[in-house]
Amino acid sequence: MTTPQEELLPGTRRALLHRIAVAQSEGRTPSLVAAVVRDGRTVWHGARSCVDGEVPDENVQYRIGSITKTFTAVLVLRLRDEGLLDLGDPLEKHLPGTGAGEATIAELLAHTGGLAAESPGPWWERTPGALRPHLSDVLGEQPLLHPVGRRHHYSNPGYTLLGSLVEKLRGEPWEDVLRREVLEPLGLNRTSGQPRAPHAGGWAVHPWADAMLPEPAEDLGLMAPAGQLWSTTADLARFAVFLLRGDDRVLSASSVREMRTPAAPAETADVVDGVAYGLGMQLINWDGRLLVGHSGSLPGFLATMLFSESDDIGAVVLTNCTSGPMPALIAGDLVRIVAEAEPRIPVPWRPLKEVDPAVLELAGQWYWGTHAVALRVAADGLVSLEPLSGRGRRSRFRANGDGTWTGLEGYYAGELLRAVRRPDGTVDHLDLGSFVFTRQPYEEGADVPGGVDPEGWRGIG
Structure with a gap:
């Protein structure tokens, strides 16, 4: 349920609008939409420019790319919580014969399974999934580029394997499982594998001219669990609240907390940028504020969903261009604007009910x-x-x-x-x-391993 925008002060709302207006104008994108959640509710939605001649509202679909991976990770954690697998299990135990079976499920979730970043063959984001009908087409003859478990290396094929794992253990297609187990319980009725009107079209903007070229919107086939989904700012705002609080119909608060806990050794460049990875979630140090969520991109679309647990504020940014604005930077700024303009009011201090x-x-x-x-x-x-x-x-x-x-x-x-x-x-x-x-430094008479010198503390003349 969206609450009135008046919950944010007028100055805050204008600052948010100014930020996305600058991003849309300077980033030269056909349209850009954003939402902010605070205290578990959507408190602001903004849009710039048009989709099909109309200013897009919070229910217009955009492709969200790799934010799909977070949805897939939720499905895997559900399998774990039901006792159908352990995150320490090698993939081979549940999905044999892939050639990457020594990687554990946790390593695939955290991109430490040693797999290549992309699928071999034609550019998979711009070609039909029908060209990759089997996992062997997705992984290639040598799926592993790095020692398993030793290095964080972002891998789209790794999430293809996780989607296939879900299908194997559930006995039905990944998207059907996702709809029944996640989308319907959370009320994400405008999130789907295929676009549903109203939706934005994907565009490439010429880097040196104000001209545009339509991008193809391919069905990714087996690669769908890595980046297929379309969604809206309203749905992703609700999803962000779930990832912060949990929902026992889908995943408990402790399980979503596990997802947003660092699980992968960072690359040197990531350490410099303050980026880490959990189980299907990115963690970003944004000017001293920890932001958690995921970004996504496919030809014609860019997307980011980030939230700050300490501020209880999240932001979603979606746009329909291949390159230009940087949604992660915009989302981080939206969180910062609200957090600084309207800092969280602490809960009242209360004493213990009973003293032991x-x-x-x-x-x-x-x-x-x-x-x-x-x-x-x-x-x-x-x-x-x-x-x-x-x-x-x-x-x-x-x-x-x-x-x-x-x-x-x-x-x-x-x-x-x-x-x-x-x-x-x-x-x-x-x-x-x-x-x-001890109550005193190396307290005399206390049971301190190694004992305490019987002459006690002294000076040196």
Whole structure:
């Protein structure tokens, strides 16, 4: 459901419109549409120029290219959550005979399977999928260019394999599975494999003249799971909300969080650009703000869907030209404009409903060797450990119900935190994955591995 645009301040709406107007004009594209979501709802839609003589609204379809990969990744994670596969399984276990079977499903999702970026033969984006009727036509005689699992190398054939995996385990075509399991539950009624009116046509704009050439819109056949879909700003805005919050009808919040967690070693160029890759999702460091989503392109179309979890703001940008504007830059700017003009209002602070004396006893200052940290107890039931000053290891911890806590992020993700008590019940120290935290630096009498020098702290004359 789209909420009134008045939810954004007039100055913010004008700044958003100005950004896409500049992008459409300077990028020389026939049309450009965009949407912004905040707090789980669409709060703005903008469009510049025309499609078939009309200003396009949020329901006009554009081809979204590789954003399709994120939809395919959702289908694979559903198979995992149902227990039909493990992400660590080699592809060969479920889809034998491809020649790329040693790559795991997780590696294919993260583009670390060693596969080539493109399919051999004619330019697959501009030729019919009927020219590649078999996986061997998509992969070629030597599918692997790099050692499996050692390098992030973006691969369209890798997502062809994942689409074929979905078809093998579901026993029906990829698009039918996608419609039933993702599109219909999320209400993405204007997302489809083939264009449905109203939709934009794809154009190439001459680089040195204000002239245009229509681009072909081919059915990609087996390559469809890598880039076939058409969609709208309204549908992609809803999809972005799902990828941020989860929806138990499709994927849980924990599974979509796993998708947007870095899973691939970055190339040197990617490190410079601040780009990483999760499981079917790109992660971009945009001026210190982490944006997650995916971009896409096919001849005649460019697309981007990005969101900032910390700001709870997302943006979708679609345009119908082969090159010109840069949707990822535009989407990043749209998120920034809203985040800076109308920063997120924090939820009200509230105290704990109940105070557990055994937990409250642990709150306060601790030392790992000579590093000072603070343990805090939050109203949401989590505890956190973080440096008292400066940068360093930090994490929140979830209670396990037995007096221990499990780390949720960073260096301590998955690690166990527990209070070690003396025979009289008082706390001797905290144990965090074997690291000892004491109330004083190398506290005398505490059970510190290696012991504490009995002469204590001293100066050197």
